[in-house]
Amino acid sequence: MHKSLKFILVIICFTQTFLFAQKTKLDLNQKLPADTQVITGKLSNGLTYYIRANQKPEKRAVFYLAVNAGSILESDDQVGLAHFTEHMGFNGTKQFPGNTLVDELEKKGIVFGREINAYTSFDETVYHVTLPTDDSVLFNMGLKILDGWAFGMLMTEKEIDKERGVIIEEWRTRVGSGDRLRKKTLPIELKGSKYVDRLPIGTLENLQQFTYASIRSFYKTWYRPDNMAMVVVGDFDPRVMEQMLKDFFEMNDAPSTPLQRPYYDIPDNKEPLIAIASDPEATSTRFSLNFKQAKSETITIGDFRNQLIRSLFTSMFNARLSEISEQKSAPFKSAYSYYSSYWSRTCDAFSNIYNCKEGKGLESFELALTELQRLAQHGFLESELLRAKSQIIDQYEQQAMEESKKESRGLAFGYGAHFLRNIPTTTANDYYILTQSLMEGIGLEEVNQLINEWIKNENITLNFTLPEKEGMAIPDKQDIMALFDKSKTTQTSPYVDNVSTLPFLVKKPKSGKVVKRNHNKEFDYVELILNNGATVVIKQTDFNNDKIILYASSFGGTSLYPDSLLVNASYASAVIRECGIGNYNTNAYKKFKYGKNFSIYPWIGTLSEGISAQ
Structure with missing residues (x-):
């Protein structure tokens, strides 16, 4: 009863808001409405923050650092070092020296690459880690991890040299057809742009030869409070988290010089x-x-x-x-x-x-x-x-x-x-x-x-x-x-929009009857036996608000066919998917589906075949 009432109230509120919007002429100059559930602010040192309570998933929180700097900001002696700096965030910070950050997290089941990761692009670098909120030790590591990435990378010579080999190997894995084609095309496509020479992975020459001072300079120049944002979203009290963040990061001094973050253009061109x-x-x-x-x-x-x-x-x-x-x-x-x-x-x-x-x-x-x-x-x-x-x-x-x-x-x-x-x-x-x-x-x-x-x-x-x-x-x-x-000078004919008006189904199926009904209390599902012998299992969930998933299967599959027909049987479902449905060929079917949220997917496996739909 409580859930039903809550759902009805949400629908009523949503409908009233919509009707108000319909009746009121929109001011096109008005700013788009912001998310009212997120707490935003800026500390005295210039650090921006976003905090939001969210219970999907429960007992988890995401700690996220956005740095408004990427490879495009590298000087000539820093090519590849924005990405290298990102790697150094996992190779020693003042809170977690050496490899202790990843080691401590993985001992607790926090997997590198899944719950904790980072990326670097031309214009930005992002770090993130997901931690449980019901484990106080791990949860309290969140702000320390962000602080280490933002302000506490140690950049020791030993760790830098150790990471050179890792990144050079990453560079080598990217040397293939795509890389060779890119080196030929980008200087032409992006003629006159700095982006040509600032691919995040860098160059082998600079990765081998850059100085410790160069990477430390990049970190010091661009990892500054007024060029970064902290985001924390998860299953916690947002006001408590806001105060924790303020207490933790207000201690970092404001930069002594104003931020001068340049942006680079792609030049115009007259000829293609x-x-x-x-x-x-x-x-x-x-x-x-x-x-x-x-x-x-x-x-x-x-x-x-x-x-x-x-x-x-x-x-x-x-x-x-x-x-x-x-x-x-x-x-x-x-x-x-x-x-x-x-x-x-x-x-x-x-x-x-x-x-x-x-x-x-x-x-x-x-x-x-x-x-x-x-x-x-x-x-x-x-x-x-x-x-x-x-x-x-x-x-x-x-x-x-x-x-x-x-x-x-x-x-x-x-x-x-x-x-x-x-x-x-x-x-x-x-x-x-x-x-x-x-x-x-x-x-x-x-x-x-x-x-x-x-x-x-x-x-x-x-x-x-x-x-x-x-x-x-x-x-x-x-x-x-x-x-x-x-x-x-090519003269074309107008596009002809062929839309089928035939009934969607060639023959409307006849409804059957339920001959037996069982309720499984342990797993809370209903099982129906139909008069044609088919078994139907119905399970209500709250994983999605507006989705019904259908899955029908029977035993058989390609195993029923001789070797001479195995290839044909394997491709049968793919051919069916390309043939449309009933009176509708593929194109007519696509046009019919516009504005209708459904999909149907026939398939055939080794031991079974069926249809998936939603």
């Missing part, structure tokens, strides 16, 4: 920057066609509305590309587009990724340009927009329904993203309400307007990679430019 590279060990032909854009931010409701328009655009275009990929004549295996940041924090791009069939790279590239021309000449259709709106609203609804199940690690990374990249802390519920309210006012003309804004003849980059194989021609810049020129 065409990077083509091949490698004997490359396994596929792939290209990324990018149209660079000015950096966008999502701070206000109006910004979020623009984000929705961008999402509608890429959703509709991806649906078209998916439809083409289903055709036997398609020169590519898969393709998709997206709009996101492009290498740096100061640049975005509309990117188009194509994975091509062997020997079909140029044909795929020509098709990519043709489809962009089709957009420029005819735009999207109203029917496409309605499906895309339905799909995106459904996505936000699902996120809102499951928000109460969000785990602490996901929340911690979200608050870290707010500090590092100014990503709003807006809740899924608020996003869903805003999405429903804003979608109605977004018209086709606004979405189509992006075509001319995004697809221009300047600020284009192309990264084209392929295998070196006998008989496979490698295109050159002239081949690519010829296709660019050809596309400018």
Whole structure:
């Protein structure tokens, strides 16, 4: 009774909030609502903090450190040392000298790589550890670990030299086809940008030769209170944790000089920057066609509305590309587009990724340009927009329904993203309400307007990679430019949106009868025996707020078939999945699913076969 009442109250509150949003005209200049459950603040020394109580999972807390510095901030003598510094966080701090941090945690079952880890990218470094809150010894280590990473790395010469071998070996494992292709393409694609020479792993030469002073200088320069944030999320009293954090970190002095954290651009280009590279060990032909854009931010409701328009655009275009990929004549295996940041924090791009069939790279590239021309000449259709709106609203609804199940690690990374990249802390519920309210006012003309804004003849980059194989021609810049020129005069026909109106099922199944019902009290599930002999087990759970999982299986599988048919039997379920359902082929089925949150997955194993659905 108590659970039911609580659920009803949540629905009522949510509905009232939604109705208020619908009746009130939104101020597009208003900032997006922040998460009210997180406690935020800044200490006198400049250190930012985020604290949030969350019981998913119970008796666990995530301690997270965000450092607004990565490999892009390295000087020439520090190449690779942002990543090296991250490693040193596990090789001796003032609280945990040597390897005692990892040793002590692993003795207690805290596994390195799973509960404790870190990463370094161009613009940021992040550390995190998950600890039990019902073990006072381990829980009290949390702030000490953060303090060690932020302010207490020892950087002893012995530990630095020991770690050189580890990181050099990591560098060697990355030397392969991907690395060789990257070294050929990045200097062209990112011409004039510092990002070309600041891959986080660094260079072998500098990893072998850098001085102790260089890495200590990087740590001292960028690991400062006003360039870092602490995030603690978990099963605890947030006000008590806030006071603990203040008591622990206020003792660190404020920097004596103001923070000067530079940001680096990706330069504009008039002519397309065409990077083509091949490698004997490359396994596929792939290209990324990018149209660079000015950096966008999502701070206000109006910004979020623009984000929705961008999402509608890429959703509709991806649906078209998916439809083409289903055709036997398609020169590519898969393709998709997206709009996101492009290498740096100061640049975005509309990117188009194509994975091509062997020997079909140029044909795929020509098709990519043709489809962009089709957009420029005819735009999207109203029917496409309605499906895309339905799909995106459904996505936000699902996120809102499951928000109460969000785990602490996901929340911690979200608050870290707010500090590092100014990503709003807006809740899924608020996003869903805003999405429903804003979608109605977004018209086709606004979405189509992006075509001319995004697809221009300047600020284009192309990264084209392929295998070196006998008989496979490698295109050159002239081949690519010829296709660019050809596309400018290509005349296309409008896209035809074929939507099936046939009944979804060829034949409606007849309902059966329950002939026997059992209740297993030990595991709290109900077992039904149907009149056709099938056994149905029903178990109610609270793992998700809005999901029903179905799993049907029977004994048999590929073991029933002779060796001569084993390959056919193994691929049978994959073929079925590509054939659509009932009156609907694959493309019609995808269009039918828009705005409907379900999936069906037939499968066949060695000893059984079945269908999974949700």
